[in-house]
Amino acid sequence: MVEKIATRDAYGKALVELGKENENIVVLDADLSKSTKTYAFGQEFPDRFINVGIAEQNLMGVAAGISTTGKIPFASTFAIFATGRAFEIIRNSIGYPKLNVKICATHSGITVGEDGASHQAIADISCMRTIPNMTVVVPSDSVETRAAIHAVSKIDGPVYVRLGRLAVPVINDEASYKFEIGKGIILNEGNDVTIIATGLMVGEALKAAEELEARGIKARVINIHTIKPIDKEIIIKAAEETGAVVTAEEHNIIGGLGSAVAEVIAENYPVPLRRVGIKDTFGESGKPEELMKKYGLTSDDIAEAAINLINKR
Amino acid sequence: MNIQELETIATDIRRDIITMTAEAGSGHPGGSLSATDILTVLYFHEMRVDSGNPQWEDRDRFALSKGHAAPALYAILAKKGFFPGEELLKLRKIDSMLQGHPDMKGTPGVDMSTGSLGQGFSASCGMAISAKIYKKDYRVYTLLGDGELQEGIVWEAAMFAAHYKLDNLTAIIDHNGLQIDGPNEEVLTVGPVADKFRAFGWNVIKIDGHCMEDIIASIDEAKRVKGAPTVIVAKTVKGKGVSFMENVVDWHGKAPKDDQKLQALRELGGEI
Numbered sequence: 293m294v295e296k297i298a299t300r301d302a303y304g305k306a307l308v309e310l311g312k313e314n315e316n317i318v319v320l321d322a323d324l325s326k327s328t329k330t331y332a333f334g335q336e337f338p339d340r341f342i343n344v345g346i347a348e349q350n351l352m353g354v355a356a357g358i359s360t361t362g363k364i365p366f367a368s369t370f371a372i373f374a375t376g377r378a379f380e381i382i383r384n385s386i387g388y389p390k391l392n393v394k395i396c397a398t399h400s401g402i403t404v405g406e407d408g409a410s411h412q413a414i415a416d417i418s419c420m421r422t423i424p425n426m427t428v429v430v431p432s433d434s435v436e437t438r439a440a441i442h443a444v445s446k447i448d449g450p451v452y453v454r455l456g457r458l459a460v461p462v463i464n465d466e467a468s469y470k471f472e473i474g475k476g477i478i479l480n481e482g483n484d485v486t487i488i489a490t491g492l493m494v495g496e497a498l499k500a501a502e503e504l505e506a507r508g509i510k511a512r513v514i515n516i517h518t519i520k521p522i523d524k525e526i527i528i529k530a531a532e533e534t535g536a537v538v539t540a541e542e543h544n545i546i547g548g549l550g551s552a553v554a555e556v557i558a559e560n561y562p563v564p565l566r567r568v569g570i571k572d573t574f575g576e577s578g579k580p581e582e583l584m585k586k587y588g589l590t591s592d593d594i595a596e597a598a599i600n601l602i603n604k605r
Numbered sequence: 606m607n608i609q610e611l612e613t614i615a616t617d618i619r620r621d622i623i624t625m626t627a628e629a630g631s632g633h634p635g636g637s638l639s640a641t642d643i644l645t646v647l648y649f650h651e652m653r654v655d656s657g658n659p660q661w662e663d664r665d666r667f668a669l670s671k672g673h674a675a676p677a678l679y680a681i682l683a684k685k686g687f688f689p690g691e692e693l694l695k696l697r698k699i700d701s702m703l704q705g706h707p708d709m710k711g712t713p714g715v716d717m718s719t720g721s722l723g724q725g726f727s728a729s730c731g732m733a734i735s736a737k738i739y740k741k742d743y744r745v746y747t748l749l750g751d752g753e754l755q756e757g758i759v760w761e762a763a764m765f766a767a768h769y770k771l772d773n774l775t776a777i778i779d780h781n782g783l784q785i786d787g788p789n790e791e792v793l794t795v796g797p798v799a800d801k802f803r804a805f806g807w808n809v810i811k812i813d814g815h816c817m818e819d820i821i822a823s824i825d826e827a828k829r830v831k832g833a834p835t836v837i838v839a840k841t842v843k844g845k846g847v848s849f850m851e852n853v854v855d856w857h858g859k860a861p862k863d864d865q866k867l868q869a870l871r872e873l874g875g876e877i
């Protein structure tokens with residue numbers, strides 16, 4: 293049985309590690325610290341933890357102000373509020389002046405589950421990647437999250453890190469894993485079709501590759517943990533060598549990973565593409581696994597898209 | 606610097622505002638002129654800044670939350686020596702360091718990029734709490750418009766600053782009573798401003814925003830207050846110093862034409 297850990301849990305632990313390493317790290321939360329897991333940092337470093345209350349706009353404004361004094365603020369709340377409610381503060385007070393703020397939002401995507409559509413951020417990648425200067429990172433598991441949080445703390449500039457509530461399979465090996473911002477990772481070799489996935493859909497993509505393998509199809513699986521800047525090289529090479537691409541994301545098919553990959557392929561090496569994701573609709577309450585099934589976000593959906601693509605070739 | 610010297614500087618700044626906005630053909634003279642005396646006291650009497658080292662870690666900070674008053678801030682920064690005065694005539698033009706609204710990455714001396722209302726105030730709270738956390742003794746100033754108080758983030762930030770006892774933060778309200786669509790009372794009542802801030806836990810001082818002695822005294826008092834942020838509610842006149850602009854809402858965001866520029870400069874005295 294594969295171990296399952298939520299990326300938000302890995303985030304909370306990584307923050308405490310960072311806090312010990314670097315006294316310039318300041319963590320801000322908007323009354324959700326027990327859910328976003330910034331609470332542990334607050335317990336360990338109370339002087340460097342700021343709860344702004346239920347005020348996400350001010351969360352981003354205060355983080356911006358702190359960063360102008362040379363400190364490194366990590367601002368956390370749910371993805372829907374961070375990237376929706378506070379969008380324009382992020383754009384004008386963080387993105388435009390290229391301030392060193394790390395926006396680490398949890399409870400992204402439909403796997404928020406029972407809270408329903410109002411709390412399910414399905415356009416956050418889209419919103420954040422359209423802001424110039426913004427780096428967008430979507431870790432696939434706890435190992436990648438830890439590495440990503442350490443890495444983004446060391447670059448100067450705004451970063452959006454998309455984290456989840458749901459415990460997801462640990463697919464990367466802690467000992468050997470290397471994270472490099474902007475560099476995709478090939479997790480499975482194959483030349484029949486490419487599956488490009490991000491976040492918790494990387495795990496589903498790996499399962500899909502196994503299903504395809506059983507049917508004699510060798511799928512290349514690429515983990516794109518950095519949506520922006522996107523790894524064009526690995527995508528173009530995959531398009532050239534496999535001739536068909538399926539993207540998989542727990543996000544609206546408009547504006548997220550699928551769109552980003554489509555932009556790269558269309559401009560460089562056009563090949564047939566299918567986007568697996570939420571089909572421009574709001575979610576609803578339910579168990580995460582039920583929602584993933586209902587909204588077409590399982591390994592079966594990915595495998596089916598790959599087969600359809602291959603059959604049309 | 607004595608009061609008379611400050612007043613002379615303020616007049617020079619007002620002349621610059623007229624010349625700059627006329628040359629640009631757009632901009633916000635009304636709210637720049639109402640903020641001029643406050644900014645003059647801040648930069649020429651109060652704030653610890655070094656034009657030779659704009660990023661000095663221990664400097665006092667200023668966020669122009671009413672970012673559209675950028676012409677006033679730019680004229681002040683040029684006069685302080687942060688950049689050459691001839692830059693002022695490039696305001697709002699292509700390839701200029703002087704954007705329509707303040708850009709901290711492009712203009713030496715600008716501590717925060719602003720323009721979207723309420724955000725500079727929020728950022729100033731961040732600068733102030735950082736000083737508290739890291740035990741720095743710099744002070745933080747921010748200037749807001751009165752129409753700006755209609756933004757929700759202002760009250761999020763106001764609650765925040767009081768909760769965290771940011772006594773190193775002084776907010777100044779340029780209370781000229783007018784906003785783009787008309788008087789505050791007609792668009793959306795913002796008052797009673799002083800009572801609202803008092804209810805939020807702020808120390809409140811009401812002054813005449815064109816009286817240098819008042820401005821200086823209020824800033825001094827704010828520095829003595831411990832345990833709470835201070836807001837200075839400064840009654841001002843939009844378009845102050847230019848007869849045909851004073852209290853006329855249309856001059857919020859309109860540049861003077863040549864004849865208007867000349868008349869304004871004549872009224873402000875000095876050479877044309």
